[in-house]
Amino acid sequence: MANTEAQDRTSQVVAGRVGVVGLGLIGGSIARAMARGGHEVYAFDLNEDIESFAAIETTSGTLTDKLVPTCELIVLACYPKACVDWLRGHAALVSPDAIVIDTGGVKRSICEPCFAIAREAGITFVGCHPMAGTQFSGYAHSRANMFAGAPMVVCPPPEIRGVECLALVDRLEGLLAPCGFDKFTVTTPDRHDEVIAYTSQLAHVVSNAYVKSPTLALRQGFAAGSYRDLTRVARLNPTMWCELFLDDADNLSKEIGTIIDSLTQYKEALDAHDGERLIELLAEGDRIKRADEKEAEV
C-alpha cells in the first residue's frame, strides 16, 4: 500500500512546478526568480496577507497539501526549526521524484533531522544555503535577481555518493537555473557550519557589536567608507539570527574567541607603544588579505 501511495505521488508531479514555504527575503526572491523563469510557483506563508500579495504579482496561489505531491521542487525558506517541522508534517505527501531543499543559514540542525525524515519517507532532501541576501528582511525586499552570480552551497544526503550525487546536484542546478547562481559547492553540514560561523555569523556579530561604542553618538561628519562597511550588517533580524547562532554556537563561539584574541594583541602592542609589533600585526593581516584576494580571483 505504501508503494502504491508513492507511485501515486510520482504520477502527480507536474514538471517544473515549484512549492515555496516561507515568503521572506530568500523565499520571496526564489519565488520571483522561478516565476520569471516561466515556472509555476505555489507558496505558503504564515502571514496570509503576504501570501495574497505574492499571489497577485508572483505566485500562482497557495501551496496547499493537495498541491504538495504535484511539485517537482519544494523550497523550505523558513527558520531552521520550522523547516524540519514542515518536512515532518508533509513528507508523506512529497513525491519521490521531487527534490526538497531548504535555504537555512545553518546545516547541521536542519540536515540531520531532514535527512532522516526523507530517508524514512523515501523522498529526497538536499540542504542548501544560497550565499546572498541583504541587511533587510521580508518579502517586500525580495527580488528576482537576488542570487544572480551568487555561490550556492549544497549538502546532499550522505548516503548519496559519487556519480549519483553529481547527478542529483546537476538536476538541482538545472531546476534552480532561473535563480542564476554562479557556482554550486558541495560540502557536509559539519564543514558548512564551521565555515559559515566565520564568513557570515561572525561578520554579523562583529558589526552588531561595533555600533555599541558610546563614540557612535559623535560620528556625524566623520564617517568614511570603512565605518559604513563595518556596520552594514549591524542591522539584522534578532530572532532569526539568534536561532542560527544557537544552532551553530560551538563554531561561532570559537570564532568570536579567535577575533577577541587577535584584537587583544593589537591592544597590547598599542598600550606598550610597541610600533614594531604593531607593524608586524598589521602586515600579517595585510598579507593574509592580499593572498585571499588572489585566491578568490583564481
Add this chain to the structure above:
Amino acid sequence: MANTEAQDRTSQVVAGRVGVVGLGLIGGSIARAMARGGHEVYAFDLNEDIESFAAIETTSGTLTDKLVPTCELIVLACYPKACVDWLRGHAALVSPDAIVIDTGGVKRSICEPCFAIAREAGITFVGCHPMAGTQFSGYAHSRANMFAGAPMVVCPPPEIRGVECLALVDRLEGLLAPCGFDKFTVTTPDRHDEVIAYTSQLAHVVSNAYVKSPTLALRQGFAAGSYRDLTRVARLNPTMWCELFLDDADNLSKEIGTIIDSLTQYKEALDAHDGERLIELLAEGDRIKRADEKEAEV
C-alpha cells in the same frame, strides 16, 4: 626686517597656485582635482619618479623652495611626522597670505606642533582630514574625483575664533572647491582624534584582525557580502597606519577594549545557550544601527 621679508612673501603669491607635498593616494588625488579645476599645481615627493610621472600628466613641476612663497594653498599630504618636519623647515618661506593644510588621519600630533610653528612664523595652518580614501595606496590609485561628496573635517588654530574662523573656513572651502567635498565640519584636534579612533582606525584594526582566523583557508565558495564588507580594509599600509595608531593610541586602545567587551557578551550568551540574552544583545545593536541610519539621513 622680518616684516619686510613677510611683505616680500605676500607680494609673491600667485592667486590659486597650489603646492602639494607628498604624492600618495591623497596628495595625488588633490593634485589631480585642483589641476582639473584649472589651478597651477606644483608638487614634491621623495620619490623622484613619481614626481616626474605626475609632472607629465597632472602638475606643473616640482615644488621648489623658490616656489613655496608663491603658493596660495599648500597641502601637506605625507605621514604625520613628515608634515610637521616640512612645516618646520619651510615656515619661513610660506606667505602670510597662504593657507597651509595637512591631510593626516590624526590631528593632535600634527596640529599642536604645526599651530605653534605657524604662530611663530606668522602664517596660517589649518589641520584637515578628508574623509575619503581606498584600501589602495599610492599615486597610481589617486583620482581627481576621490573627494566628490566626501565630508571634510577641519581644525582651525584655537586662537582664530568666531567670524574670523568662519571666514578662514570659507576661504579654504573656496580654494578646495575643485575637490568637490560635500560638507566641512569644524572640530578640535582632541575631538577629531576621539571620533576617528572609532569610525576609521577601529574599522581597520577589526578588519585586519578578522582575516586571521584559521577558518579563512576554507572560505572558498562560502563568502557572501558580509564577509567582503568586513574584510575590505584588512588590506592596508602597515607603516602608515602604525604611525596613525600610535599617535592616537589612547583613544584607539579604548575603542578596541569596548568592542572586546561587547564581543565577550555575545560569546557568554552563546556559551550559556541563553537565547533571550542573545536576542537582547542583537536587538540592541539593530536598534542603534537603525537610529544611526535615520540620523544620517537628516
